[in-house]
Amino acid sequence: MIKFNFSRELRLVTPEQFKYVFQQPQRAGTPEVTILARENNLDHPRLGLTVAKKHLKRAHERNRIKRLCRESFRLLQHELPPCDFVIVAKHGIGRLDNRTFTETLTKLWQRHIRLAKKS
Numbered sequence: 001m002i003k004f005n006f007s008r009e010l011r012l013v014t015p016e017q018f019k020y021v022f023q024q025p026q027r028a029g030t031p032e033v034t035i036l037a038r039e040n041n042l043d044h045p046r047l048g049l050t051v052a053k054k055h056l057k058r059a060h061e062r063n064r065i066k067r068l069c070r071e072s073f074r075l076l077q078h079e080l081p082p083c084d085f086v087i088v089a090k091h092g093i094g095r096l097d098n099r100t101f102t103e104t105l106t107k108l109w110q111r112h113i114r115l116a117k118k119s
Contacts, residue, residue, distance in 0.1 A: 032104070037081075047073045049066050069105065081116035
């Protein structure tokens with residue numbers, strides 16, 4: 001049975017883990033959001049989030065974006081390649097409604113899946 005949990009082992013938690021992804025990432029992005037990826041030596045993907053106060057001033061707006069990112073990752077985790085992913089929120093992300101943002105994330109995840117199959 002496939003589990004769709006989002007446990008601690010599926011998260012990037014230390015600064016070193018984030019730095020590893022930022023060094024030589026594969027990128028897939030739009031003007032509002034970018035997903036960076038780098039292969040890991042594990043058998044599952046992991047997720048890290050960066051949502052800056054610079055782009056979303058209010059905490060509830062940042063929390064909404066993070067919640068939607070985690071949910072999108074959680075549902076697609078079994079299709080994703082074993083990579084470390086960092087989602088970077090950019091200017092204008094707050095203007096996207098939930099449906100548009102979720103569709104955008106799905107397209108970016110699919111792009112990363114295709115990139116992983118090529119390499």
